[in-house]
Amino acid sequence: MVQKNNGSKRGFGRRIADGVRAASDGMRSATANALRGVADRIEVPRATFEIADIKIDFGVDAAGNTLWATQQQIADLFGRNTDTVGEHLANAYAEGEISREATTGDFPVVRIEGGREVARTIKHYNLDAILAVGSRVKSPRGTQFRQWAFRILKEYVVNGYALNEERLRNDPAAVQSLAEQVRAIRYDEKNLYARVRDCVVLVSSDYDGTSDQVRSFFARMQDKFHFAACEQTAQQILLTRADATKDRMGMTTQLNNRPTLADARIAKNYLSPEEIKLQMLAGDAFFVYVENMIARGRTATTAQLLAKIDEVFKFNEIPEFPGYVGPYIKPQVDAHVKTQYDLFRARTAQERYDDARRLPPSV
Known part of the structure; x- marks a missing residue:
């Protein structure tokens, strides 16, 4: 389940930094945090929206009945650039259609940079914000995505998981991989x-x-x-x-x-x-x-x-x-x-x- 970055991670980092500082007065807390950044990341359930030439993994928050996406993922979803997505989000917030506080969260994302794993905290937007952008760009994918998202969330609530049935029917390797995961x-x-x-x-x-x-x-x-x-x-x-x-x-x-x-x-x-x-x-x-x-x-x-x-x-x-x-x-x-x-x-x-x-x- 996705959890908002409420400071517990930073508090953990500060406690570690205090211990390091006691042993070495020259140590900075930010440096100690960086040492443990990758190991201290959040793992969330994922669901893949796949249609035509796009394939995007969204974070699933079954308890909150929503999905989470970065601004880049929203741009990829609707075929727009991130500046356009940012403008639409700003308008939706200014018009009171959605609340910034209720629809945003900062989550760690692990990326490969220079051949190594690096954890970066990136702003994410929930399903309400994604749909608000979709209504403004008037993309046909907006309806397809909304139907898919609601189905995924319903399956998570009922079953605790969701399956990409079409992919499983057409991809024997994916079926075998799923069977091995279920067996494990x-x-x-x-x-x-x-x-x-x-x-x-x-x-x-x-x-x-x-x-x-x-x-x-x-x-x-x-x-x-x-x-x-x-x-x-x-x-x-x-x-x-x-x-x-x-x-x-x-x-x-x-x-x-x-x-x-x-x-x-x-x-x-x-x-x-x-x-x-x-x-x-x-x-x-x-x-x-x-x-x-x-x-x-x-x-x-x-x-x-x-x-x-x-x-x-x-x-x-x-x-x-x-x-x-x-x-x-x-x-x-x-x-x-x-x-x-x-x-x-x-x-x-x-x-x-x-x-x-x-x-x-x-x-």
């Missing part, structure tokens, strides 16, 4: 086990969410999926892969450059893309089997399900989890991850401090 979301840690739980509730004849037996069932299912991906349990992954000396502590699947302790405790975050794909395939095999049982009205105990899943994995030549061997290591793993995380935090904080000290003073 489907097998996200939280979504995967929520769906496993939902299926087991429907097919298990002895399901009791409060019983130790069911909790043990889900723990074993989690390790079956991890073992299918890399032939290690969740605890073994954390013990062997959480490493303070590595970038992002060795994590590969979460996108935050400053991972939290909660991120560090999720075994799936350490799996490689290839291992994630193998885990997804194991999930597919599980869900095909269980959903077939549900469709046929069959049930099984949780113990029978575990045994059947082993058979399904064996048939599909997926590595079978052999069961737990050796001592219980969770306390040891928790302590290891916490130690590595504390070391990682100390190392990266020192690196940021060293980088800040190397910055030239402002002129």
Whole structure:
């Protein structure tokens, strides 16, 4: 969701600059902000308006029931230059048709300049302002865009997403890309086990969410999926892969450059893309089997399900989890991850401090 730049970003930058200034009196807050500008940007949902020879990505604010565009995007949309768009906006504000405060917002936009990513704060205009310009330029695209925009916003409100159906029908590669993205979301840690739980509730004849037996069932299912991906349990992954000396502590699947302790405790975050794909395939095999049982009205105990899943994995030549061997290591793993995380935090904080000290003073 698009959020207006209300100063929280600047406040964050000032707090960082204060810390840098304490370590180096010659440091300027603007320089410290620039060091972190790219990492401190806002990500917003996008929707693409594509017709004839134009293709424009607009920011979607489903909660505010609007879209956002830069002045250049509005100019491209209606086939005018930015000066003309600026004049029409000024007239719309002067005539009281729209309110400047209600229809504008400043948002960070990341651009490639000189071969590097640079974040610039650029003024954006919402759907009311875009339509006000469209009514003044009398472009036939105004009606087409309005119909598209209202459809997109309705789909976001109802579904939480919007699809470009015409493009998907005519572009097999786009369909495949979308299917892979949906599969990745489907097998996200939280979504995967929520769906496993939902299926087991429907097919298990002895399901009791409060019983130790069911909790043990889900723990074993989690390790079956991890073992299918890399032939290690969740605890073994954390013990062997959480490493303070590595970038992002060795994590590969979460996108935050400053991972939290909660991120560090999720075994799936350490799996490689290839291992994630193998885990997804194991999930597919599980869900095909269980959903077939549900469709046929069959049930099984949780113990029978575990045994059947082993058979399904064996048939599909997926590595079978052999069961737990050796001592219980969770306390040891928790302590290891916490130690590595504390070391990682100390190392990266020192690196940021060293980088800040190397910055030239402002002129």
